Amino acid sequence: MTETGIGAPVRRKEDQRFVTGQGRYVDDFNRPGQAHAYFLRSPHAHAAIRSIDTGPATIMPGVIAVFTGDDLAADKIGGLICGWMIHSKDGSPMKAGPHPALAQGKVRYVGDHVAVVIAETLAQAKDAAEAIVVDYDVLPAVVETAQATKTPVQVHEVSADNTVFNWHLGNKDETEAAFARAKHVTKIDLVNNRLVPNPIEPRAAVGEYDFGTDNYTLYTTSQNPHVARLVLSAFIGVAPEHKLRVIAPDVGGGFGSKIFIYAEETVCVWAAKKVKRPVKWTSDRSEAFLSDAHGRDHVTHAEMATDENGKIIGLRVHTTANLGAYLSTFSSSVPTYLYAPLLSGQYDIPAIYCEVDGVYTNTAPVDAYRGAGRPEATFVVERLVEKTARELGQNPAEFRRKNYITQFPHATPVIMTYDTGDYAASLDKALEISDYKNFDSRKQESARRGKLRGIGFSSYIEACGIAPSQAVGSLGAGVGLWESAEVRVNPTGSVEVLTGSHSHGQGHETTFAQLVSDRLGISIDQVSIVHGDTDKVQFGMGTYGSRSGAVGMSAIAKAVDKVIAKGKKVAAHVFEASEGDIEFKDGRFGVAGTDRSMAFGEIALQAYIAHKFSGQDLEPGLKEGAFYDPTNFTFPAGVHICEVEIDPDTGVTKIERWTAVDDFGVIINPMIVEGQVHGGIAQGVGQALLEGAVYDQSGQLITASFNDYCMPRAIDLPSFQVGMTTTPCPSNPLGIKGCGEAGAIAAPPAVINAITDALGHEDIAMPATPQAVWRAAQKARMPMAAE
Amino acid sequence: MxxxxxxxxxxxxxxxxxxxxxxxxxxxAGGHTLLPTMKLRLAGPANLIDLGQIAELRGIERSGDTVTIGAMMKHAEVANSAEVKEAIPALAEMAELIGDPHVRNRGTIGGSIANNDPSADYPAACLALNATIITNQRKIAADDFFQGIFTTALEEGEIITQVSFKVPSQAAYTKFRNPASRYALVGVFVAKHASGVRVAVTGAGSSGVFRVTDMERALSGNFAAEALEGVTVAESEMNSDIHADAAYRAHLVGVMARRAVQAAVARG
Amino acid sequence: MTTVSLTVNGQSVTADVDPRTLLVQFLRDNLRLTGTHVGCDTSQCGACVVHLNGQAVKSCTTLAVQANASVITTIEGISQGGELHPMQAAFREHHGLQCGYCTPGMIMSAIDIVNRKGNTLDEQTIRAELEGNLCRCTGYHNIVKAVAAGAQGMAQTPLQQAAE
Incomplete structure (x- = not known):
């Protein structure tokens, strides 16, 4: 391993600009003549719009235009789409209601887009928005997930009982048979709390139209600018694909929420042509709370069957998934194919059956948020496994070990075929790092101080490296999930790598350069990574689902291999040797068995000057592209152990220790990978202890700012002990599994298992706030009175 | 805005x-309540009078058994004041618990008191430390000043110039933060004076900051945490929200009061 | 319109502004110093932290007119002659940032912590002092390490501290 090669903790190339304030985020772009957009949003969760009078607004100072849904419709601008078709058990397609970018006749959640004001300044646009008169016929709202199908309130005409789909996966008959012969059945009811993603950079968009060239440009906070362009052109119809340039520059965190194509960027592009001015919109945090797609929001009943030997023999799960008021871009896939296929966890479970009811409510749309479906699945499995071990009187670590899958490949009853792993190795390492053997003495020490100490495990698995196109296509995806790369070698030997992946914190400019530098034997400074601009980069699928390493870098590796192959042809001409005798090693092309060789950069120059070969049999230049379509998902897995101490007087839970041992396959940059683990754990701890979106019965979002939605702060978290085990991924050329979501997937059940261990009972929901834990601690103290 | x-x-x-x-x-004043409110267009005064350039609103002075603080003194200045730390360390500690470091560099004592946010810290200190609120027109005892949430004895256009605190023999403030906003979910300021013990609670009450006379009575006889055993506040008078219902707040008032007394006693 | 005159990163600036202009808007829109970011509208996230007369403040909760006659330092003003400030260097060295959006506010807050609390900072102090800064990417683990290291680094380069 070289200092900058694969496996080295290379300091990030992008940091120079970020630490000096030179990052360029969407809101940092100001276009000449730019006007500002402000969206009038619905104050009601559910209302029919009788009329909208924009007249008083249009005469306000600085106002350029005011548009409503009728204006979009008049221009034949289509609605926002959901790109994954789910079929119900009975074979019927999911019931997708219309999703206009600006409301047409009805609003369906607080924050829904009613009208847009374009003005010279943002303050003027806000002033004018207050002058728009909307006559609402306020309707009753349905808010609660569990109540969605049991109410006369109807969110969309297409679904009488608010059901989007009744979907299932697994083998029902085998599962029922397993339960019939079970020695023990453990039951659990769980709520996976609704979360607000809250990347610190709010969403933003600048739309621009050039009347001379008929070209549109959109600067947008996107994790996948090409997908945004495809959807905006092919489905929404704002601009032809080849006339629309989408730029996603530095993006300040995404966590899923910037995958989707929203109303605001749609309107900014369209309105730029209408008002003949660039149009800018920047979300403030209050808007983000209302209208960024939320995450999670499941209500689940699950049961686990074990036999007389304490082996898990069956799992059945029923989940109601709240999809909000509209189907966001990938929303339907999250509680279905990103969820149920993970219900086998790390365990050899012969029979699994899962039913999922997707429902509409009068709340913000729900879509992928870090982990997307897999945290929800892991929460079900790991809470059930822990509870089962407790009910059987078994050590939770050893109960897991007994049920681990040990033979690979392993086909689960829920689609997935796990390729490789060594779960016991991660468990052993985690037990060691966490000093598990001395936990009891720590617990006694806490008890002496009047505190309750508990320990919780989470033995998670995720399917990422999303995803084999053929597989996802057969499951309803509207797109393929390959990735593209282009490696452009310049005559001086420096290299630009154009990737369809997008970096919004992941450090691709460094890790991708490490790969290329390592493979080509050139300095990492000679490699630059180009991403986030559809005019520069070939079509790509973007960054989510821990796919940029396993899929995005595999595409780069494939393109690099082609560059080397071409370089060998050039070298063969230069050395007047046979191509088969050319070797590429340590950055030099040479003739085998001789001392004749040239550096990579010298051959690059030869490729461009083309003096040594005829352009007829070998094309000049050195530039290769590749599309890589994975053959399987990847399966990162690991064991996290959380140790908490609870103050029963106040209910405050303090995380005393966190151990994470993960198997991510081959690691390009351990510093960056550990950073991903830390951030994921923090979001998972946030879900378990702090965060939860709360709507009141009328559909008003109570947790609509950081004053009420509790974000994890430094003081809420410990330092983390992070360890690694490695089984290389066999399905991609680099052996990478992916690391971006692991922490968020692993953490919530580890926290809740630790708290329930400390309390001595299972009755605590997420987020386990001080109030909730205090109340649960009261119950633990007075079991007779409470039962 | x-x-x-x-x-x-x-x-x-x-x-x-x-x-x-x-x-x-x-x-x-410091603007850390007013400006966010104006940004969200929940307030829209036609005229904003910035008190930031008025020298006579600054300064900290000890005289006998009182510490007098200028209304435009920032929380960080109070927290770091040698005079305050020496005379009423509990007050300096309370100021250090307000908001975050950036808020403490801008927020002021006068602003906090004039606003009388039901979860602000200073109102509890004023009640417990038997403060006098000095305005450009008169002197108002803290007991008469706070009149319910966001409501004070201030007349239209009246300006707080100084706040004068009585130096207690023992005092401490304990704060249980709202996990999200970091304001006081429950804050209890306990102070022992020659004239008796004062216990003031912020964050918890449905009518804003209040004194707990039962606790004061119990502690006047025996200034020890044990004296508070069995002394409770009425749930019916507590605030309730998604972070803490009335029962939990009432319980926390007891816990925080005991811890405040322990801290005051430990300080000696 | 109200006239404001102030010093920003060592440069004198005078401008007529609408009084409702926030300091952060003045820095970003008037001076094009876009390193100072806005991440919330309730004065909590700390992405907008700058130094006002040497103290860390939230520039989203300060009117530009309130900063009249004051000295402002932003993230763009702390490195000298192409050399990173020790706190900037520590954030890079310890991977104390991912998306970079909270980073300017984090660094300005961290320097302020060192100015107030000294060069030897324990983990608990750093975590408590970061109360006014939110990061969604890092889980704070490496930020805490970076602040501790940056504090040490600031002790070794006294010139850097004097620069403010």
């Missing part, structure tokens, strides 16, 4: 004069 006219007087007299002439005024 709605548009407003901005005024930057350099004396209290000038400020009061502006307030007398102009319509729909707000005084701007």
């Amino acid at each position: 709605y548009a407003f006219e901005y005024h930057r007087p350099t004396s209290v007299k000038e400020a009061a004069g502006l307030a007398g002439k102009a319509e729909d005024i707000k005084f701007l």
Whole structure:
């Protein structure tokens, strides 16, 4: 391993600009003549719009235009789409209601887009928005997930009982048979709390139209600018694909929420042509709370069957998934194919059956948020496994070990075929790092101080490296999930790598350069990574689902291999040797068995000057592209152990220790990978202890700012002990599994298992706030009175 | 933010004069409640009178058994004041618990008291430390000043100039933060004076800051945490929200009060 | 319009502004110093932290007119002659940032912590002092390490501290 090669903790190339304030985020772009957009949003969760009078607004100072849904419709601008078709058990397609970018006749959640004001300044646009008169016929709202199908309130005409789909996966008959012969059945009811993603950079968009060239440009906070362009052109119809340039520059965190194509960027592009001015919109945090797609929001009943030997023999799960008021871009896939296929966890479970009811409510749309479906699945499995071990009187670590899958490949009853792993190795390492053997003495020490100490495990698995196109296509995806790369070698030997992946914190400019530098034997400074601009980069699928390493870098590796192959042809001409005798090693092309060789950069120059070969049999230049379509998902897995101490007087839970041992396959940059683990754990701890979106019965979002939605702060978290085990991924050329979501997937059940261990009972929901834990601690103290 | 006219007087007299002439005024102190409220368009004064350039609103002075703090002194200045730390360490510690470091560098004692947010810290200190609120017109005892959430004895255009605290023999403040906002979910300031013990609670009460006379009575006989055993506040008078219902708040008042007494006793 | 005159990163600036202009808007829109960011509208996230007369403040909760006659330092003003400030260097060295959006506010807050609390900072102090800064990417683990290291680094380069 070289200092900058694969496996080295290379300091990030992008940091120079970020630490000096030179990052360029969407809101940092100001276009000449730019006007500002402000969206009038619905104050009601559910209302029919009788009329909208924009007249008083249009005469306000600085106002350029005011548009409503009728204006979009008049221009034949289509609605926002959901790109994954789910079929119900009975074979019927999911019931997708219309999703206009600006409301047409009805609003369906607080924050829904009613009208847009374009003005010279943002303050003027806000002033004018207050002058728009909307006559609402306020309707009753349905808010609660569990109540969605049991109410006369109807969110969309297409679904009488608010059901989007009744979907299932697994083998029902085998599962029922397993339960019939079970020695023990453990039951659990769980709520996976609704979360607000809250990347610190709010969403933003600048739309621009050039009347001379008929070209549109959109600067947008996107994790996948090409997908945004495809959807905006092919489905929404704002601009032809080849006339629309989408730029996603530095993006300040995404966590899923910037995958989707929203109303605001749609309107900014369209309105730029209408008002003949660039149009800018920047979300403030209050808007983000209302209208960024939320995450999670499941209500689940699950049961686990074990036999007389304490082996898990069956799992059945029923989940109601709240999809909000509209189907966001990938929303339907999250509680279905990103969820149920993970219900086998790390365990050899012969029979699994899962039913999922997707429902509409009068709340913000729900879509992928870090982990997307897999945290929800892991929460079900790991809470059930822990509870089962407790009910059987078994050590939770050893109960897991007994049920681990040990033979690979392993086909689960829920689609997935796990390729490789060594779960016991991660468990052993985690037990060691966490000093598990001395936990009891720590617990006694806490008890002496009047505190309750508990320990919780989470033995998670995720399917990422999303995803084999053929597989996802057969499951309803509207797109393929390959990735593209282009490696452009310049005559001086420096290299630009154009990737369809997008970096919004992941450090691709460094890790991708490490790969290329390592493979080509050139300095990492000679490699630059180009991403986030559809005019520069070939079509790509973007960054989510821990796919940029396993899929995005595999595409780069494939393109690099082609560059080397071409370089060998050039070298063969230069050395007047046979191509088969050319070797590429340590950055030099040479003739085998001789001392004749040239550096990579010298051959690059030869490729461009083309003096040594005829352009007829070998094309000049050195530039290769590749599309890589994975053959399987990847399966990162690991064991996290959380140790908490609870103050029963106040209910405050303090995380005393966190151990994470993960198997991510081959690691390009351990510093960056550990950073991903830390951030994921923090979001998972946030879900378990702090965060939860709360709507009141009328559909008003109570947790609509950081004053009420509790974000994890430094003081809420410990330092983390992070360890690694490695089984290389066999399905991609680099052996990478992916690391971006692991922490968020692993953490919530580890926290809740630790708290329930400390309390001595299972009755605590997420987020386990001080109030909730205090109340649960009261119950633990007075079991007779409470039962 | 709605548009407003901005005024930057350099004396209290000038400020009061502006307030007398102009319509729909707000005084701007540290701005850490007012400006966020204006940004969200929940407040829109036509005239904003910035008190930031008025030298006579600054300063900290100890005289006998009182510590007098200028209304525009920032939380960080109070927290770091040698005079305050020496005379009433509990007050300096309380100031250090307000908001975050950036808020403490801007927020002021006068602003906090004039606003009387039901979860602000200073009102509890004022009640427990038997403070006198000094304005450009009069002196108001803290017991008479706080009149319910966001409501005070201040008249339109009246400006707090100083706050004068009685130095206690023992005191401490304990705060249980709202996990999200970091304001006081429950804050209890306990102070032992020659005239008796005062216990003031912020964050918890449905009518804002209040004194707990049962606790004061119990502690006047025996200034020890044990004296509070069995002394409770009525749930019916507690605030309730998604972070803490009335029962939990009432319980926390007891816990925080005991811990405050322990801290005060430990300090000696 | 109200006239404001102030010093920003060592440069004198005078401008007529609408009084409702926030300091952060003045820095970003008037001076094009876009390193100072806005991440919330309730004065909590700390992405907008700058130094006002040497103290860390939230520039989203300060009017530009309130900063009249004051000295402002932003993230763009702390490195000298192409050399990173020790706190900037520590954030890079310890991977104390991912998306970079909270980073300017984090660094300005961290320097302020060192100015107030000294060069030897324990983990608990750093975590408590970061109360006014939110990061969604890092889980704070490496930020805490970076602040501790940056504090040490600031002790070794006294010139850097004097620069403010």
